[in-house]
Amino acid sequence: MRIDLFGPPRLFRDGEEHQHPSRKAMALLAYLAMRAGEPVTRPHLATLLWSDTETDQARVNLRQTLAQLRSLLGPAARGALATPNDQIILDPARFDIPARAALADGPAAAELAASIAAGPGFLEGFSARADGFDGWAAAQRHMLDVRIADRLERSGKDRLAAKDPAGAAQDLSLALRLDPFREAAHRLLMQAQAGLGRSAAALAQYEKCRAVLKDQLGVEPDAETRALAARIRATRLAQPSVPEPEGNGGTGNIVVYAAAPQGAGLTELHRGPAVATLQAALDARRATPSRMPRVVAVWDHGDDTRSRAEALAALALHQGDGLVVSPAVFRGFRDWSPFTFSPLSDAGQGHHLLTGDMPRHRLQTAPTTSSPSGRLSAGNSVVVLPFHDHSPDAGRLNLGDVLSEEIIARLARFRLLDVAGPTAGRTCRALGLTAEALNERLGVKYCVDGSVARIGDRLVVTYSIIDLTEDRVVHGDRFDGRFTDLFEQQSLMIDRIASSLFNRTQQAEMDRLAARLTNDIGAYELYLSGLASHRRGGISPRNAHTAVRRFDEAIALDPEFVRAHAYRLCAMSWYDPLDAHDAAFRQIDHLVRLDENDPEVHRIAGALHQIAGNSDLAVAHIDKAVELNPSDAYLLASSAVYRAYAGDGDGALRQIERAMTVDPFLPAWCVEDHGVVLYANGDFAGAAQSLRRLTTPSPRALAYLAAALVAQGDTAAARNAVARLHAIDPDYTRHQVMQHAAFRRAEVRTALRDRLGQAGLS
Secondary structure, three states: OEEEOEEOOEEEEOOEEEOOOOHHHHHHHHHHHHOOOOOEEHHHHHHHHOOOOOHHHHHHHHHHHHHHHHHHHOHHHOOOEEOOOOEEEEOHHHOEOHHHHOOOOOOOHHHHHHHHHOOOOEOOOOOOOOHHHHHHHHHHHHHHHHHHHHHHHHHHHHHHHOOOHHHHHHHHHHHHHHOOOOHHHHHHHHHHHHHOOOHHHHHHHHHHHHHHHHHHHOOOOOHHHHHHHHHHHHHOOOOOOOOOOOOOOOOOEEEEEEEOOOOOOEEEEEEEEHHHHHHHHHHHHHHOHHHOOEEEEEEOOOOHHHHHHHHHHHHHOOOOOEEEEOHHHHHHHOOOOOEEEEEOOOOOOOOEEEEEEOOOOOOOOOEOOOOOOOOOOOOOEEEEOOOEEOOOOOOOOOHHHHHHHHHHHHHOOOOOOEEOOHHHHHHHHHHOOOHHHHHHHHOOOEEEEEEEEEEOOEEEEEEEEEEOOOOEEEEEEEEEEEHHHHHHHHHHHHHHHHHHHOOOOOHHHHHHOOOOOOOOHHHHHHHHHHHHHHHHOOOOHHHHHHHHHHHHHHHHHOOOOHHHHHHHHHHHOOOOHHHHHHHHHHHHHHHHHHOOOOHHHHHHHHHHHHHOOOHHHHHHHHHHHHHHOOOOHHHHHHHHHHHHHHOOHHHHHHHHHHHHHHOOOOEHHHHHHHHHHHHHOOOHHHHHHHHOOOOOOOHHHHHHHHHHHHHOOOHHHHHHHHHHHHHHOOOOOHHHHHHHOOOOOHHHHHHHHHHHHHOOOO
């Protein structure tokens, strides 16, 4: 049996969770668990739990509570609770008690500390409503926090010495979450971030250290910390025009090996910054596939022996042809990527295949600038950062991302509030921007940041609103309840956020948008798992099949889950467009009627109508999606392209400019759509200029670039663009471009087809 004391106390028997409705029974279980094996006297327990009750009555209460505890433990625990004389003893051999294990040293102490630190604290959210017990719980929590933070700080220091800055940063961040006053841990984390090439994040960490020491203790960082910050500032390289993501595979180094066909060992192909090195490996593999039957990319730990061993282990899992990436590389790119990945196998232990370049997709946040020229209004403007998910499950979309996206969608409905788009928030999080930098680069006045933790069917959401111009917290709150309360909590949270920013008068609009997605926790988990395959891992037929299966399973649990139905159609279109098209038009109008206020349903309806050539209906649906979520740059860019297809050039330009305003970091797909809109308007020079900004252009972007260059008379440059396109996808044809170029005017379609032919695209 297991007794979990992180969060409200819970008992697990045969893997099933059990709790008693009596607070005192659960408090007694927690206390005895932490003192397992020690005799505890009845008078001590009576005083601990009923200090304000007469002695005799307190003893009676204890007897009743002890009976409740025996009932909770069940028949299988007979003998686990001994009561000799006037004492009570819990047998430690009968229970797994992680909180006790956290106090002991052992070979897995660091791993246990990290798993505990990422979740709720000791008895967090629980009170016995007894001063004696609650005071003991607070002291115990502090002792555990100190012990766990000590271990994590030591582990971070050891990992840093072993040239594992990514692992060190993870441990040290968790240590500082528990104890933000550890100046040595701040210093080590700065070194780890600098080692990962994230000098901006390292300097932001210094500012956090300085602020917490000044505000809470009234002191400045010591000389060693100040000197470290000065060294990082002095050696900081010029910021790249296109920043890479944070994470294990982002700004660090990647080493790529090739395996000889006859097993003659490994050859190092490339080594260097992650994005550039993976792109070079992908390009080389496309150009000379016969000489590289198997290639593998691993995280560069600065230890060639270790990297080579990881490469051999990864290749041992894969006997076929392809570019294999290690789990560390995939983790670094899965949420922020110009690349598409596919699971190596169901038992691939986290290894993935790099299958190509990421197609245009709303979750491709890769920015094309780190210093936006556009800014939001200086008044009531806000950016919502992706909430930290402290309980991520493998195989599902980060719940914090989903929550922040929903908050943005609803806040954007308030006309008095200027809201940055979700991709802008994700870019800000990836860059690790300070409050000052957020205000400087985006122009926003407020920032909303928070976290979410899922513990069984319980959900804990915390958030704060920060005034970036004054670097102070305006408002903060916490929600703690059942998962089934999630959507009510969202509405209440948004209501309070809006109330904190201005005197709103649009309650009716908010009520209209407060619809529940589903009441079934299992269906929602499957929906998130489907989104993980559909959106995060990159679009591929295999991922799309997996997504459809997950959406089907969600629908089986909740047949009225409208968004799951809509996303199922969207995922199907990636591998079975004809069947998806037929099924979609049997369902989509019905889904829109069922939930006319869901922007995602309208987005998918618009895409389906666009494929069918119903451009007026496509524009109508995408405009409704924009009306419901006016701060989503992806929806605005889609609206611009649909208008361009329909011949509304001025409307297309207005919408694409709005998209570039709500996300001034200009994600790659936004710049690509800008080029398409300019091409449709006959501005071929502008289209070429926009499309050339892309460091990792998609085949579609290169096709439009080639057409724009032919229109300007530069056929040689156009043929070079097509050569780059064929290096990415040798089988790409004009047909694939024209399939989606749904221009209403026949002469525009004909001219595009002819220009692509002149550029060498067959």
